[in-house]
Amino acid sequence: PPASGDGADAPHLTIVGAGLAGALLAILLAQRGWSIDVYEKRGDLRELGYERGRSINLALAERGRHALRQADADDAVMAKTVMMRGRMVHFADGHLDLQRYGRDDTEVIWSVHRGELNEALLDIAEQAGARIHFHHRLDSVDFDARIAKFGDDRGDTVREIHFDTLVGADGAGSALRQAMAGVCELGERSEFLGHSYKELEIPPGPDGGFQIEPHALHIWPRGRYMCIALPNDEGTFTVTLFLPNHALPNHALPNHAAPDEGAPGFDTITTGAQARAFFDRDFPDASRLIPALEHDFDHNPTGVLGTLYLDRWHLDHRAVLIGDAAHAMVPFHGQGMNCAFEDCVALANHLLRTTDRGEAFAGFQSERLPNARAIQQMALENYLEMRDHVDDDDYILQRELGNRLAERHPQRFLPRYAMVTFTHLPYAVALARGETQHEMLVELTRDRTTLDGFDWDAADALVEARLPPLPEDY
Template structure:
């Protein structure tokens, strides 16, 4: 296979890049300089690869990050593990805020901190997407990766190995010779669209029927946080909810999640809507209308809604009307592909391959795992088609698993965190984890604090949930609980966890 021509050069006059020992360095062209593209560039550039990254936007380190278009990110152990492989963990962690658990704001005004793990060794970290992206871009360039901004992928000739990039600042088009393309360009991936023109990817999208809007709680008069900083705040209200994640400058990014269409005649009884194939609304006569983005369309209406349903949050958001009117409404959906690669010429990672709803906080962590897995496969063989096939075989089942769990977690966050049955099952699960640490591990902990494959976490979590439902049926507390029977059930149904997870 011919070695690639460095981006932007002429095949007739330029030679491929060489390593320090005179060998030709393997080359990769990455489309997208977001989180996954930057991390993959680091992982391979640090290991001697020649990397070119093409990004349709300008350099956010110079232009600033566009607000209102993304939900704050929750960095978990999977993501940190990937960052450690890239020697980027320290730089990123300096920009994070620890979150110990969910701070639930009940409708009656009281608060409850539901810890994620056993103690402060089991936490997640809030990080601003823009600050994280800036840090990774810096490290990628330090590692030797070349990042080309204002390069929008317009078309790909896979036979000739030529990609055409346009520049939104003018009418210029640049042709790039490539050996292999990696699509790290997000849910709306241009590379995926180009691949779909020449091979069947089996792509399909399922939209949630709910959308989101970002707002902000500013720092207090003293410059500090106005509410508990070390928690992910949730205001669950059945069919809709509001969350707030801390930022390192003392602000909170507030995200309102609403159905696209409200129910004008009734509220809900912690029901599940029919937008994702669930049961229809359970109505309660005499309650106020259930809101939607079709019924709350202005900042003034949003303020009245917050005053009614999230009063403790409303008083902390002075620019609520402005933010609601000017920030875009984000769409929530899941992207499924049956195929992630085109032989040895192109492969997709991250949201370009498996975009998911954000309710498990795993989209970035999953994408970072993709980067490590793809880098490892590329480093183990020079046959890129073989590497891409192995990468897909390893990661596709796990992507499907976390996509399912992310959808399920939305229902948990908005409907169940204040539900008595859920709280009792959660209490029992924590007790069983203490009694059987090598067998019973709450699904959230498996996803968030371990490296167990997502598919394993999903399967074990389903078994554990069935056990918890069975053991708590017709119970309101654990008083008089038959622990011997519970222990026997755990031993019978759950094999020991792997030693290194």
């Protein structure tokens, strides 16, 4: 394909937001000869450095990698990642257990620094011919005149840009979404989790190396709250504390029980000193590894978590939303970015298939919206699993049986986590098959504490009766 889309008849696209989705979409289309302009409200992080405040590192899984491969960006990104083989569970009594994610090291996830990933994508987008305009914050849109107005955080300069089509890759607080909602009904609703998060850091040890097992996602599950830690390639770990925030409404969790009075929360633990005492009590092994806990707790922002649902992602042929702007989700399946990257490939394919943008956007929405809904639901369910179930005996037995059934029936039984994380099966398929599998596991382990004397013939028959074979090329 032509390297750059500056030919007079190259199709043109205006993208708002040069974060993860905006940069990847720019690459995919610029590499195929499109003329691409991207407007980003922040400065160029390759010059200014990464601003703290968003999650520092992210788990990249097969779906995200698959999308990066379509953009020839996988090698550049993978050079900056740390492999994570499974969850290292830190139990309350101090013992550790590595729960592998997959069968072997072909089924793993990868920790990557958000800033380094974004930088790599911006470089590749520019090499492909996309023009990225920093310090351009979308403020308002006149859809009839096709004029977008941008302001600049460094001053109040306003620039007006004419556009054919706008793509909103401007994240959960999308300004384009707000502008679209002014002219059409998007069916928007947000559900807050009622739990917030704070990031802390485990520095490298005295020898400059990792202080705990680097090839794992560490979890300290404690019932209603938890900590996790992901490795960074320079020997540090980013620790994220997830705690209830009783001051926030909570209507997102299924079967959510009212919080216990006096339970730890961001409304009761408000200072670094209180956080240290809480860590010493509930996460003592982590507490010893976080020397700047008081400082980080006092200075790092407390992030709010929620799910954003829209019934409609596009305004006829004039504007469309992707990534968090269309479907922000809670981070507990580590799929927000992976899903946003899948969106980019899907939207690029629809745009390349037809010159009718309204048709392309409608096709994109009907392909992706049910899948976004499915991963949003699974992300909420995974929160309960991570903080509450990974150290639970019934869960561990069901997990063991699930792994055994997967070995016996590789063409039919695949744990839901594996379908989401290691395959390209549509999320909605993973959700539906996962529900059937879960019902079977509950049924087959009822009144059991071990798999000793298990009736494998009956279990095999059940799998064959209830689970059709997986498609060939998942």
